Amino acid sequence: MKQRLLSLFRFVYLSLYLIAMVFPLYWIVITSLKPQKDIFSYPIKYWPTTFTLDNFINIFKISKFHIYIGNSFLIAISAALIVLVIAVLSAYVLARFTFRGHRQIMLAFFVTQMLPGFIALAPLYLMMSQMDLLNHRIALVLMYTVGLIPFSTIMLRGFFQRIPGSLEEAAMIDGCSRWSALIRIIIPVMLPGIASTFIFAFVQNWNELFLAALFIDNDSLKTIPVAMNSFILKFDVDWGSMSAGVVLSIIPTILIFAFAQRFIVEGLTQGAEKG
Known part of the structure; x- marks a missing residue:
């Protein structure tokens, strides 16, 4: 009896949690x-009498x-690729070598992950x-x-530590240089981690609002999160247009997670095993 009540409680709790998570998305759509x-x-x-694409x-x-959309995609993909290249190289060094200052x-x-980002706004604005x-x-x-390199490096370092060093040592015995062993042997093994890191960086860049609103004032250079503010008028909010914009803006992230779900789950799980 106790086990049945516990199962019922879990079912009710998870059902309410699912509704709470899904309902906002349903309402926006x-x-x-x-x-x-x-x-x-x-x-x-809660259900419209007629549907319209107006x-x-x-x-x-x-x-x-x-x-x-073009601005958001260009900025998000560029930053994510740069982060990935730098994080892969730095994580490899931190995972494979011990040197003064390593710790x-x-x-x-x-x-850097514990400090709030807004404390750097004044010097960043002055520098830019x-x-x-x-x-x-x-x-x-x-x-x-710059903001995503530390977390991405920490994440990828866990993947490198999980791969035995003997794998690349065997490749180097067969004639590969360390660089060649990294590119041809280690990185293909790390594809789940690399994919999950790239997707994390892309989504973070795609959804970022604060810096984009502060440093971009030109209307032709705005990203999607900043553009959403234009639907908030002085005495009114254009909820229809804003909701349509939100729906369009989340489509790329939904597609990415749908096609790369296996890599994301596998990558985050493996990266959490050892860090």
Whole structure:
């Protein structure tokens, strides 16, 4: 009897948790497909009487949404690729070699994850201003890269430690250089970790709002999260257009997680085993 009650409690708890997680997404999608009269109708309509694509059409009419998508994709993919290259190399060194300052470097990486990012806003803004990089995509690429390198390095270091050093030693005995062994032997084995790290970096860059809003003021250079603010008017909020924009903005991340789910789960699990 006790076991049945416990199972029932778990079922009810997990069901409520699932509803709490899924309902906001459901509401955003339904709102994006509602006509304006249904969005503000009372009593609230949890299922629209008619479906319309007017909100999706409207966001391309009243804003440069296709440009915002392009900006977000260019910045997110560029920063994620740079982070991946630097993190792979630095994680390999930290996992395979012991040298003076090794522990201090790892400690510094961990400390950066504990500090709130906003404490660096003033010096960052001053640096970007002196380098004449305000209102430039490269500014966001640089800041996103620097911000994600510590965590990505820590994550990939766990994967390198999990791979026995004898694997690359055998490759070097067969004539490979250390660099060749890394590229041809170790990295293919680490594909789940590399994929999960890249996806993590891409999603973080894609969704970032604060830095993008602070350093980009030119409308043609804005990213999607910043562009969403344009639907918040002085005395009103265009919920239909905003919901349509949110739906379009989450499609790339949904597709990435759908196609790379196996790599993500396997990569995060393996990387957590040893760090």
